[in-house]
Amino acid sequence: MNFKKRMIGMATIMLLILVSGCTTPAVQTPDLAATIAVNVAVEQTLAALGTQTILTELAYQQMNPTETPTPQPTATSEFTATPDKVTLTLSKDTYCRNGVFAKSPFVALMTAGRTYDVLAVDPNNQAFYVVEPDHTFTYCWLWGEFATVSGDVASLPIYTPQPLPTPTKTATVGPDFSVSYIGQQVCGADYYLRFSIKNNGSKTWQALQINTTDNFNNAVTPYNNTVFVDYVGCTAGVSESDLAPGENSNVAVKISGDPTGHSMTATIILCQTDASGGCNPKTINFTP
Numbered sequence: 001m002n003f004k005k006r007m008i009g010m011a012t013i014m015l016l017i018l019v020s021g022c023t024t025p026a027v028q029t030p031d032l033a034a035t036i037a038v039n040v041a042v043e044q045t046l047a048a049l050g051t052q053t054i055l056t057e058l059a060y061q062q063m064n065p066t067e068t069p070t071p072q073p074t075a076t077s078e079f080t081a082t083p084d085k086v087t088l089t090l091s092k093d094t095y096c097r098n099g100v101f102a103k104s105p106f107v108a109l110m111t112a113g114r115t116y117d118v119l120a121v122d123p124n125n126q127a128f129y130v131v132e133p134d135h136t137f138t139y140c141w142l143w144g145e146f147a148t149v150s151g152d153v154a155s156l157p158i159y160t161p162q163p164l165p166t167p168t169k170t171a172t173v174g175p176d177f178s179v180s181y182i183g184q185q186v187c188g189a190d191y192y193l194r195f196s197i198k199n200n201g202s203k204t205w206q207a208l209q210i211n212t213t214d215n216f217n218n219a220v221t222p223y224n225n226t227v228f229v230d231y232v233g234c235t236a237g238v239s240e241s242d243l244a245p246g247e248n249s250n251v252a253v254k255i256s257g258d259p260t261g262h263s264m265t266a267t268i269i270l271c272q273t274d275a276s277g278g279c280n281p282k283t284i285n286f287t288p
Helices: 002-021 032-063
Strands: 087-090 094-097 106-110 115-121 127-131 139-143 147-150 177-187 190-199 207-214 219-225 228-232 235-240 248-255 264-271 279-286
Touching: 106 139, 177 228, 177 264, 177 279, 190 207, 190 228, 190 264, 207 248, 219 248, 235 248
Parallel strands: 228 248
Antiparallel strands: 087 115, 087 147, 094 106, 094 139, 115 127, 127 139, 177 190, 190 248, 207 219, 207 264, 228 235, 264 279
C-alpha cells in the first residue's frame, strides 16, 4: 500500500508541473476545455497506477503465498456410556416377596424361564429387587438361588430390604370367669349368699358348684346346679341356662345358720358339660 501511495503522489506532481508549464505568467481567463482535459488525464493516470498496483500485489502474493491454517475439529466432551441393563432369569418358579426373608409376605409368583429387570441388590448380594411386570409400579425381592443374572451387578444400587414386622402377641383366652360377693338375702329362717359371676373367657359355662365355708364354726355348705339362678327375698329371680362368653349372672346360694359378721370363704367352680369339658375354680373371702 505504501508503494501505491508513492506512485499516486509522483503522478500528481508531474501533472502539476505540466499544467504550470502550459500557462503564461499573464492573468488569463480559465480555459474550460483545458481544465477538463487535465482532469481526464489525471483520472487515466490514477487508473493506470491502480491497475499496476493490483498486478504488483498479485505478483507478490504469488511469489510469497500466505499459509492458510487448516481448520481443526472442535473438541467434544468425552462420551459417557449408559450402564447396561441388568436382568435375571429364573430356573424355577419363585415367590417374589416384599422382603428377603422366607416369612416376608409374598407379592407375586415369578415364572421360571421369564426375564425380569433388576433395579437393585441387597447388601449381601443374595437377593435382587426386581420389577413385577404384570402389575404397574409393583416391585419385590427375589432370592437369588434360582436366578441367572445378566449384566454388571456391581453397577446396581444397594437397597436395604424391609425387616420382618414385629409379631404382635395375641393372648389366647381360655375358659375364665370373675366372681364377687354382692350381699345376702333372708327368707324367714333361711339365709342366702349372693354372688355375681361374669364369663371373661372364650368358652361357655354350663354348670356350677359353690362350696361355702363359715370360718367361725367351720360349717361347709355345698351347692350344685346346671342353671344360674338368683333369689330376691323368697322369690327366685332371673335364671340363665348357661353363661356364654361376655355374659354375667347373679347366683344365690342357701346356707345353714346366720352368717352375719362371720368370716366366709367360697370356692366357685364353673364347668363345661359338652364335649370340650373342663372346669375352672375361683376362691374368694368375704364377711356378710
